[in-house]
Amino acid sequence: MNETGNTAGKGPLEEPVSRRGLFKYALLGFSALVTVGGVLTPIIAYLWPPKQASAAGGGAVNVASTADVPPGTGQVFSVYNKPVLVINTPDGYQALSATCTHLGCILFWNEQRQLIACPCHEAYFNTNGAVVAGPPPSPLPTYRVRVDGDQIYVEGVES
């Protein structure tokens, strides 16, 4: 060992780091960094204020392009994990909750009758969400829908 300049008063010099020691510290340091980073990153991101204040989501969701929903047709899309029916009516696009207000079945668009149909108990709703036939106790909640260029956007908030 090459002990140089052992000045009085100051503590003895430390041994220079050996090759093995360097590897040990590098490996330990790297492992510690990855572990701490891997655990702390999700936790800090989790604590960071979330984007939307509303539980149903706030931002508009791009569900489809206008070509996907030709006039007279309707399709169910997932908007913040909830089924939303988008219909291309003569008065423009209409978006409604696709959950039947009776027992929660998923509704579909009946093209022949131009009505929203429930497969469970043959209930029908019109394009404004009002009950036309069947057991549902209340009309369907509607969503704001907007067309930007050739893209259809549905707002997460029920209007």
Place this chain on the structure above:
Amino acid sequence: METTSRRSWTTRVGDWFDERFDVRIPLEAFLKKPVPKHAIKWYFCLGGITFALFAIQGVTGILLSLYYKPTPDQAYESILFIMNNVRFGWLIRSIHSWSASLMIAFCVAHMLRVYITASYKKPRELNWVAGVVLLLLTLAFGFTGYLLPWDQKALWGSTVGSEILGVVPLIGEALLGLLRGGMEITGLTLTRFYGIHMLVLPMLAFVFLGAHFIIIRRQGISGPL
């Protein structure tokens, strides 16, 4: 103090604290207890893994409680919010849910190991009893936590599960009402289960975990077969 040239900075930091707190000797006695040779096997780690999972449940559970709302109107909505809007919310909730199942599995595996190596025998009977209490607490954690998402599975799972209490002779109905906060599963049941899950069970778990660990350190791991 020692004045060798080999004192690393970590040792020096340790010395600094030891000069002030005098903790090295009790800490070393606590941490440096050797594990007997016959116990250095993977199946002697099952209890420790269970505890690690318990710690994970503590951390992820606290994180979930920051966004979860225990009311009938908002419980499910807040779960959707955690899953869709909160960054890594899906991860935290999934870890909580998976670790819950794993914790029960490892509890049972640990119990089997203790049974097979006959480690429950005198003088360790009471530690076995503390372990059984901890298993029951773990199951109670699972049962009360199952209702909290407030979806159909939660509602009917809790309905069927709590119904078992109703068939206790004579006092069954009273017990059922006491557990559910009424004769049916309502918002009162939800807050009740939430309180039990978040406050009552963790406190009981700490007490019995403490007992479990103190006893094993006092008595040591049971001898080889």
